[in-house]
Amino acid sequence: MKLYDFTMAPNPRRVRIFLAEKGVKIPIEQVDLLAGKSHTAEFLAKNPSGALPVLELDDGTYLAESVAICRYFEETHPEPRLMGIDGMDRALVEMWNRRMELELFLPLARALQNTLPFFKAMMKQFPDYGAAQHEAVNQRMVRLDSELKNREFISGNRFTIADITAQVAVDLRTNLGGMPMPDLPNLRRWHASVSARPSAKA
Amino acid sequence: MKLYDFTMAPNPRRVRIFLAEKGVKIPIEQVDLLAGKSHTAEFLAKNPSGALPVLELDDGTYLAESVAICRYFEETHPEPRLMGIDGMDRALVEMWNRRMELELFLPLARALQNTLPFFKAMMKQFPDYGAAQHEAVNQRMVRLDSELKNREFISGNRFTIADITAQVAVDLRTNLGGMPMPDLPNLRRWHASVSARPSAKA
Numbered sequence: 001m002k003l004y005d006f007t008m009a010p011n012p013r014r015v016r017i018f019l020a021e022k023g024v025k026i027p028i029e030q031v032d033l034l035a036g037k038s039h040t041a042e043f044l045a046k047n048p049s050g051a052l053p054v055l056e057l058d059d060g061t062y063l064a065e066s067v068a069i070c071r072y073f074e075e076t077h078p079e080p081r082l083m084g085i086d087g088m089d090r091a092l093v094e095m096w097n098r099r100m101e102l103e104l105f106l107p108l109a110r111a112l113q114n115t116l117p118f119f120k121a122m123m124k125q126f127p128d129y130g131a132a133q134h135e136a137v138n139q140r141m142v143r144l145d146s147e148l149k150n151r152e153f154i155s156g157n158r159f160t161i162a163d164i165t166a167q168v169a170v171d172l173r174t175n176l177g178g179m180p181m182p183d184l185p186n187l188r189r190w191h192a193s194v195s196a197r198p199s200a201k202a
Numbered sequence: 203m204k205l206y207d208f209t210m211a212p213n214p215r216r217v218r219i220f221l222a223e224k225g226v227k228i229p230i231e232q233v234d235l236l237a238g239k240s241h242t243a244e245f246l247a248k249n250p251s252g253a254l255p256v257l258e259l260d261d262g263t264y265l266a267e268s269v270a271i272c273r274y275f276e277e278t279h280p281e282p283r284l285m286g287i288d289g290m291d292r293a294l295v296e297m298w299n300r301r302m303e304l305e306l307f308l309p310l311a312r313a314l315q316n317t318l319p320f321f322k323a324m325m326k327q328f329p330d331y332g333a334a335q336h337e338a339v340n341q342r343m344v345r346l347d348s349e350l351k352n353r354e355f356i357s358g359n360r361f362t363i364a365d366i367t368a369q370v371a372v373d374l375r376t377n378l379g380g381m382p383m384p385d386l387p388n389l390r391r392w393h394a395s396v397s398a399r400p401s402a403k404a
Contacts, residue, residue: 048349049305061290063294064297065300065304068296068297071293075290075293088263091271091273091274092265094267094269094270098267098270099251106308114331132328
């Protein structure tokens with residue numbers, strides 16, 4: 001088993017944090033996205049989407065998509081539960097993880113890709129669209145702040161994959177986007193809490 | 203239990219097809235998206251994202267996000283399995299469903315929202331960005347055609363939620379987008395097959 005990773009990319013970090021929370025250690029191989037190594041014929045045979053992370057299983061199966069890889073480890077290493085503790089909770093965690101992905105992580109990715117000079121050589125940019133996506137992210141962070149007023153974590157009182165998705169998005173906004181954390185007290189309290197977990201270094 | 207639905211919107215249709223495949227019937231209430239009924243204070247209390255579908259449970263819980271609602275019914279009505287038959291298969295179905303969502307359904311939604319006159323009054327449009335998203339969708343359909351060459355359904359030889367996501371996207375492209383099905387034989391064979399299922403009418 002081997003995880004194809006690229007340390008500075010956000011999606012592989014979601015899986016690394018998930019594995020750290022589970023206490024699972026597996027071999028990791030770096031694939032340099034910036035040098036085009038995820039788009040060689042050899043790598044596209046592993047994942048035709050040319051994206052990271054990819055998990056290579058011992059039977060030769062390649063599993064792509066960060067949440068699908070997390071689900072594999074939730075199945076094979078159930079504890080601690082990061083995707084819900086029973087049927088109802090699994091549905092609620094799915095809802096919150098999707099909200100964090102569809103309303104925060106993905107709009108942020110589109111905002112950065114369409115506005116940062118860093119991405120200029122990699123894709124055609126639409127800066128006005130990117131600016132609108134930044135504004136959508138800022139509004140969602142304000143709403144997330146109010147959602148976190150009466151609970152410790154995104155989906156309730158347990159740390160889940162939804163926290164990981166939001167955490168990676170917020171850190172990407174700061175570190176790659178160069179934008180300061182907004183002055184939102186509940187969001188800051190939550191972010192300090194997830195950042196203090198050992199898994200945050202993964 | 204009640205499903206808040208809007209017949210012509212694509213995300214509610216994903217849940218309706220899923221329920222039809224399971225043979226589950228529940229009360230349905232229409233919420234007129236076009237008349238702004240999903241953004242009233244009353245509805246935002248059910249789903250602050252203002253999106254459909256939403257499932258209201260008997261204990262007063264509101265579950266939003268189409269895939270989260272599907273997961274709830276996969277837990278409560280396991281057969282037929284639409285999200286995988288064992289741990290490994292659940293991870294693979296998750297991968298394929300996410301590919302269909304991230305690489306087909308969502309780019310198509312952004313393409314239509316940013317180019318169709320239909321959406322002009324609802325949101326600020328970025329037509330050049332929308333055109334680029336249309337092109338991304340067209341390329342992904344070509345790749346999907348080759349992926350379907352040696353298998354009956356998106357994730358293998360069983361109909362799953364990944365087929366539903368792709369089916370709703372392809373139908374939306376035709377019906378709302380007004381674009382003809384591309385001349386791709388495997389994609390057409392797959393589309394004819396899923397369209398012939400009774401659930402396609404849901």
